[in-house]
Amino acid sequence: MTESHIIYMDNAATTPVRQEVVDAMIPYMRENFGNPSSLYDIAKINREAVALARSRVARALNAEDKEIYFTSCGTESDNWAIKGTAFANRDKGKHIITSAIEHHAVLYTCQWLEKQGFEVTYLPVDEFGMVNPKDVEAAIRPDTVLITIMFANNEIGTIQPIAEIGKIAREHNVLFHTDAVQAAGHVPIDVKAMNIDMLSISGHKFNGPKGTGVLYIGKRVKLDSLMHGGDQERKRRAGTENVAGIVGIGLALELSVKEMDATTKRLDALRKRLVDGLLTIPKSRLNGHPTKRLPNNVNVIFEYIEGESILLMLNRRGICASTGSACNSASLEPSHVLTACGIPHEVVHGSLRLTLGEMNTQEDVDIVIDAVKDIVQKLRNMSPLTPDELRKY
Structure with missing residues (x-):
């Protein structure tokens, strides 16, 4: 199989790096290789490159440059926001509010904190995967130190009412973090208007490089460091800066935001065509909110068969897809x-x-629709669970 035959439809797992981003990164891997913390001229060049990337990210989120901190990935950003807030605010309380559908970078972090003596409330969602802001407010206690609700779900694409939740958190003087790894670069984000105190993003979700992330930390946030060592990132996140990666994530986010309207329009049309085609298959259903969802996300269930079998058969046809989060793909x-x-x-x-x-x-969409229709029918014909009316002999 050659790359030209591949139809890649797993962009929630990762995306290819844009050529403009690769071109911008390369000089910082070769001639501009200096450590930004050093005093000589080539180090100054890199400090300026990091500063430019910080400004690009800040503008994309309507934040200030000094509120942007570079990390290695979205998982690190989530861990830092949640653990850092929990331990820095233990004098106020040990209660955290999250949802039942968070990415495991959030869920497992909260579960680890429970072992350290913290209490966590896991809010339910409705049939579309939506958190009810009233449930958030009802869960707040005098000892609540953090609310962490994802911006958009990585599996079903549902976009949460972040501005409403942020307003509630601010009114109750509780810090609000959102995992925006799937949302950044794909939907508008305004940390000020939405009353977001902390926000996590990951570069490889919007055509930037892997191994790059950001944590936005608002000025009112009291937060312990997760990484200890040098004085990088204004003494809050130690470790020599990944200059090339930082350059890449800054430019990739800027370009994604600039092109967002046109990209959303194109992806909305493709998504509608894909959904309409797949839902002609009997006993199928769309998961997630029908309208309040990421423009590129399609999650469908086909009864009487296994999703893993669909993936294997799609792969043989050069089609890349998934059953859910790539971070948990090995789990049964x-x-x-x-x-x-x-x-x-x-x-x-x-x-x-x-x-x-x-x-x-x-x-691509039409090829995938035809392939899925064929594969679902073949798998149903083999399954002993399939009702006779869904079989073809």
Whole structure:
């Protein structure tokens, strides 16, 4: 199989780095290799490059430059925001509020904190994976130190009412963090207007390099450091800066925000075509909110078959997809996101996630629709669970 035959529809897992971003990064791997913390001229060049990237990220989020901190990934940013807030504010309380459908970078961090004596409230979601802001407010206690609710879900694409939750958190003087790894570069984000205190992003989700992340930390936030060592990132996050990666994530986010309207319009049309085609398959359903969702996300369940089998057969045809989060792809457990939406375990296993990106075309969508239709029918014909009316002999 050659690259030209591949149809890549797993952009929620990762994206290819844009050529403009690669071109911008290369000088900082070769001639401009200096450590930004040093005093000589080539170090100054790199300090200025980091400062430019910081400004680019800040503008994209409507933040101030000094509120932007570079990390290694979204997982580090989530861990820093949650653990750092928890330990820095223990004198106020040990209660945290999150949702049942968070990425495992958040859920596992909260579970670890429970072992350290913290209490965590895991809010339920409705059938579309939506958190009710009233539930958030009802869960707040005098000892609540943090609310962490993801901006958009990585499996089903549902976009949460972040501005409403942020307003509630601010009114109750509780810090609010959002994991925006899937949202950044794809939907508008304004940390000031939305009353967001901390926000995590990851570069490889919007055509930037892997191994790059950002944590926005608002000025009112009291936060312990997660990484200790040198004085980098204004003494809050130690470790020599990944200058090339920082340059890459800054430019990639700037370009994604600049092109967002046009990209959203194109992806919305492709998504609608893909959803309409897949839902002609009997006993199928769309997961996530029908309208309040990421423009590139399609998550569909086909009853009586296993999603992993669909993936293997799609792969043989050069089509890349997933059943959910790439970070948990080896697990045989049913999706915690879909089960939280009230979908029975035996049905959850038939899920397929297709996430569109810059490389996808209408022709790709039509090829995928035909391939999925054929594969679902073949798998149903082999399954002893399939009702006779869904078989073809």
